[in-house]
Amino acid sequence: MTALRRIVLNSRPQGVPTSDNFRLEESTxxxxxxxxxxxxVRYLSLDPYMRGRMSDAKSYAPPVPLGGVMAGETLCEVLAxxxxxxxxxxxVLAATGWCSHAVLSGDSVRHADTHGAAITTALGVLGMPGFTAYSGLKIIGQPKAGDTVVVAAASGPVGSLxxxxxxxxxARAVGIAGGADKCRYVKETLGFDAVIDHRxxxxxxxxxxxxxxxxxVYFENVGGAIWEAVFPLLNQYARVPVCGLVAEYNAPVSAGHDRLPAVMSAILRRSLQVRGFINYEFTDDYFSTFQREIGPRVAAGEIKYREDIVDGLDNAPEAFIGMLSxxxxxxxxxxxxxx
Known part of the structure; x- marks a missing residue:
């Protein structure tokens, strides 16, 4: 008999999640x-979208039910x-959620292929985060030679790619990151042309x-004060792929000044293209191309990436809470x- 450990949603957070919102369960x-x-399960990917799944507000995906296993993609070994x-x-890659083991339909599982790169990249630069960067930039952003491309969270798995x-x-790449160490990494290791500390x-x-x-091109995955700084600088015909708004996930809806009229006016006057997307919209048409193009570059060290690995399923809630800040x-x- 194999022990199964899993982390479930104990309660829905009000603002910033706490450890009380999670519960560890054990079964067979x-x-x-x-x-x-x-x-x-060997590795669990922790990603900002999970904060949205903890809420019961209407979204592009159903919420995790109370008592349900926290949603998440994992890298696994087939036991039987x-x-x-x-x-x-x-x-294999599977949507097991936050757990140590799982039994799933084989039709919902796929072999992990990293084209010679480290196997963990299947959850990062060659997985969902990397494909989010690739599809949003290539299909929506469409940067041309000489363009200026700005991205926030530039040291993270999406922004770095x-x-x-x-x-x-x-194009010219300008990153926005938090703190001297992350800014140094973006400039010196990733090779961005410039980097700004959002602090x-x-x-x-x-x-x-x-x-x-x-x-x-502004690749939007943060929102908040960074969007306020970017917005006045958007050129005529600028493209804004919107894949996330992590600065807003823990914040209550503001009753303050309504900026929508100014934003809509700028979209009209400057012919801006602002396009929200979820990466799986493009999976059927582009994912295999993405892996063929990017996989060998990652394996050869031409494309850089960084991983932050935490040991132990018990530490997932604290790591997730820290990621959001x-x-x-x-x-x-x-x-x-x-x-």
Whole structure:
């Protein structure tokens, strides 16, 4: 009998999540039925979208029910298979959620392929975060040679690839990150042309100085004060792919000044394209192309990435809470059990 440990949603957070919103449960892993696979979770990906799943507000995906396993993608080892497509020992990607083991339909699981890069990249630069950067920038942002591309959270798994791709496409990459260490990494390791510390009291002026010709593409994944600094600098025909608003996730809806009329006016006057997207909109048409294009570059070290790995499923809630305030440095993963 295999022990199954899982973290469930104990209560819905009001503002910033706390440890009380999570609960650890233990049970026994059932045997797989025909068409199913039994999985041992090796790595759990922690991502900002999970905060939205903790809320019961209407969204693009259903909320995690109270008492339900927290949603999340994982890298797993197949323990037993009753599905023709998988064998014991295979490494696969699955939406098991925050748990140590799972039994799933084999049709919902896929083999992990990283084109020679480290297997953990299947959850980061070659997984959902990387594809979010690739699809949003290439399909919506469409940077041209000489354009200025700005991205916030530039040291993170999405922003770091956005800037590196912008450089590959011949554009100028300007990153926004939090703190001296992250800013140094963005400039010196990732090769951005300029980087701004969002903690600076002169954020708007610093950004304007870094973008003397304005901004042609702003990859939005933060919102808040950073959007306020970016907005006046958007050029005619600027493109704004919107994949997240992490600065807003824990904040209550504001009853303050309504900025929508000014934003809509600018969209009209400057012919701005503001397009929200969820990466899976583009999966069928672009994911295999993304992996073929980016995988070998990651394996060869041409595209850089950074991982922040926390040990132990028990530590997932605290790591997740810290991520929402920027404590992590790189793609946040939980090594569920030490090898």
């Amino acid at each position: 892993l059932p045997e797989p039925n025909d068409g199913e696979v039994s999985l041992r 298979s009753r599905h023709a497509g998988f064998s014991t020992g295979d490494t 956005v800037g590196q791709l912008a450089k590959l496409y011949g 600076s009291p002169n954020l708007a002026a610093d950004l304007q100085a870094a973008c003397p010709k304005g901004i042609d 920027g404590r992590n440095f790189g793609k946040l993963l939980v090594r569920v059990e030490a090898d």
